[in-house]
Amino acid sequence: MPDSHEITSIEALEALYDAVNPISLAKETPSLTPEYRQWIEKSPFFALASCGPDGLDCSPRGDAVGQLFHVLDDRHIAIPDRRGNHRIDTLRNIVHDPRIALLFLIPGIEECLRINGHAVITTEPQLIQSFKVGATTPRSVVLVEIDAVYFQCARALKRSKLWDPAAQIDKKDVPTAGQMTKAAKPDFDAKAYDAELPARQKSTLY
Secondary structure, eight states: OOOTTOOOSHHHHHHHSOOOOHHHHHTOBSSOOHHHHHHHTTOSEEEEEEEETTEEEEEEEEOOTTTSOEEEETTEEEEEOOSOOSOOHHHHHHHHOOEEEEEEEOTTOOOEEEEEEEEEEEOOHHHHHHTOBTTBOOSOEEEEEEEEEEEEOSHHHHHHTTTOGGGOOOGGGSOOHHHHHHHHSTTOOHHHHHHHHHHHHHHTOO
16 A cells, blocks of 8 residues: 655655755765774774665674774775674675674763775685684685775764663563574474573583
């Protein structure tokens, strides 16, 4: 059933909003400025969005500052593919479509920073070794060529109170990892999974 309120053209969309602030356009750069580099190098977390033949994907990436990624120069960053669930959804997507988007967060800072670019997957030995943690190295590295860098104002994080300790909720108020898995797979042993999860995560972090 057609929705008479649906926006179906760019012209109709633009008519809803005020003219863009010129500063919002000016702060987008085609590479990392020294300030943008300084900002992201303090980040321990980003979300990575990719697109493949089966649709879109967005995955979290987190690590210690300095281990999460390396800035190679003002147009390139290298990201280790740390141990995960082996679905490799993001990597599959990059093979099909190199376009990616990154959204960086810093705990306690209400601005966030976006990078749009293109990526390739590499097993170049020196890059792999540069991300070694203990005796473990990543199996691959995502090499990103930057197309655009842009920092986002603080409104979204202010509205969400993301870093406000008072906004944190008790774990008991949301389903556990085991319970969510059982909802999709009814014969799954959620209690055993949840009981074993903390130790398993600690032993398989890298």
